[in-house]
Amino acid sequence: MSIRRVAPAAAALLTLLAQPAAGQRPLGYLHGEGPKAWPVVQLTLGLLAIACVVVIVTSALVVVGIWRRRVTDITDIRSVPPTRAGGGLRWIAIGLGISGVALLGSLIWTVVVLAAVNGPSRPTRxxxxxxxxxxxxxxxxxxxxxxxxxxxxxxxxxxxxxxxxxxxxxxxxxxxxxxxxxxxxxxxxxxxxxxxxxxxxxxxxxxxxxxxxxxxxxxxxxxxxxxxxxxxxxxxxxxxxRPAQVAVPQQTGATLFVYHCGACHTVRGTGAGGTVAPDLTHLMSRGILAGDVVANTIGNLAGWIANPQGVKPGTRMPAQDLSGPELQRVVGFLQTLK
Ligand code: HEC
Ligand SMILES: [Cu+2]
Missing domain, CATH: 2.60.40.420 (Cupredoxins -  blue copper proteins)
Incomplete structure (x- = not known):
């Protein structure tokens, strides 16, 4: 494949990798956003740099070694006697010394960072x-x-x-x-x-x-x-x-909710007090539903309640037997939970 064809493909792949699945909210760990993350990110990049230098230096030495001792004129490799000219052992000692310093440095840096991020520098409130x-x-x-x-x-x-x-x-x-x-x-x-x-x-x-x-x-x-x-x-x-305030037009929706959903979900201010599922008292203050599987829009909310297994197969919320008008009433009530 020519470089002309490879380059655009590689660029496309890089853009894909750089684009987080959920738009503006990347799961990236390569740029920290707080005092606990900053030292860890520096350590990550620092150790990565050290590892790169080690790989480059080691590879270069291997290549030089092969190059300098290459045998050009052989028919049977076993006929070449092993030689140890010039006391090469010294280099092993030097190599161990250098890697020892790099390893010890990495260890100390790691321990210092671990200690620094172990607890906050100020008391928490x-x-x-x-x-x-x-x-x-x-x-x-x-x-x-x-x-x-x-x-x-x-x-x-x-x-x-x-x-x-x-x-x-x-x-x-x-x-x-x-x-x-x-x-x-x-x-x-x-x-x-x-x-x-x-x-x-x-x-x-x-x-x-x-x-x-x-x-x-x-x-x-x-x-x-x-x-x-x-x-x-x-x-x-x-x-x-604040507990939820149920307005008169939402009474029926609220009653349906307590009846169908209240064993699992809580909405403070109503009879729904279940504890095995998310508290929905202020559902509308949230932007995501069910572990960020969908955004909290009215369509997604209705779709979720009508068929949770279709949105998130295996989820612990079973579909409820609601008629169309009942679903509308329940969603209407949930929409008021600001
Ligand atoms: C058997 C228990 C159970 C019942 C009954 C139940 N749910 Fe759920 N519900 C759950 C569980 C568990 C989750 C979390 C699912 C997940 O994220 O995997 C959930 C999630 C939700 C969410 C998303 C909340 C959030 O903040 O992400 C909504 C909205 C919801 N349920 C509405 C309802 C409604 C409305 C009813 C009644 C029609 C109902 N549920 C009945 C167990 C239940
Ligand atoms: Cu998990």
Whole structure:
């Protein structure tokens, strides 16, 4: 194949690789966005550079060695006697010395970075308890005052520029909490509480993903971390704390919801108090549905409720027996959960 044909193909492939699946929200770990990620990214790139230098130098030495000792005129390679002219052993000692320095340097750098990102440099003011469930994420905002606690799902809001403690719970099987731009992975293990912390250096939406295979819909166990300035975060938090207000036109939808969905889902302010599925009290404040499998639009929402197995095969939500008008009423009610 000529270079003329290869070059455009390679360029197309590179653009494809550079384009994240979900538009503006790449899962990239090569540029950190917070004080926990920056030292790790530097370490990653630094070790990559060292590894490249090692490969280049070693390959060059091998090529030089082959070149200098090549035998041009042989019929049978076994007839060439091994020779060790000029005490080559010295070079082995020198080589070991050089690689020893490189390895020791990498080790020290790694240990220093691990120690630096182990805990936040300042005391944390916010702790979020995050539970991994097949195949979605629950987030409980902890507070000493129980009336200030609430539960949400799928989207974790944090104040920007502030370290946040994350307590990880395994709801069923082992999952792994991973927000590549903010922090490394940490597993959620049933029967054990793991702690990690995250901090976003600038406002934005950071994609997260379960990174431990946990069953058929593991790939659709995504979530978002939304980092907002302090006032915006406080406003979001205050809004999340409020129970739902059911307006009169939505009464029928709400009743249908409690009846068909309330055993699994909670909507605070109604009789629906199920705990095995995402809390829907403020469903409309979220941009994604069911582990980021689809965006939260009215069409996707209705499609999800009508046939969850069609959208996310194997999901733990069974289809409910709703007639067309009933589905409309339920969706109409959910649309008011701002
Ligand atoms: C048997 C329990 C169960 C019932 C009953 C149930 N759901 Fe669900 N629902 C779930 C589970 C589990 C999920 C999470 C699915 C996933 O992400 O894989 C879910 C997810 C959802 C979501 C997405 C929420 C989010 O934040 O991503 C919506 C909306 C929803 N259900 C609406 C309903 C409605 C409306 C009904 C009643 C018509 C209903 N569900 C009945 C278990 C249930
Ligand atoms: Cu998983």
């Amino acid at each position: 916010l702790t979020i308890e995050v539970t991994g469930q097949q195949w979605w994420w629950k987030a409980r905002y902890l507070d000493d005052d129980p009336s200030q606690q609430f539960i949400t799902a799928g989207e974790i809001h944090i104040p920007v520029g502030e370290p946040v403690r994350v307590r990880l719970i395994g709801g069923d099987v082992i999952h792994s909490f991973w927000v590549p731009a903010l922090a490394g992975k940490m597993e959620t293990i049933p029967g054990q509480i793991n702690e990690t912390w995250i901090e976003a250096g600038q406002p934005g939406i950071y994609r997260g993903q379960c990174s431990e295979y946990c069953g058929v819909q593991h790939a659709h166990m995504g979530f978002l971390v939304v980092a907002d300035p302090a006032e915006k975060f406080a406003a979001w938090r205050a809004a999340q704390l």
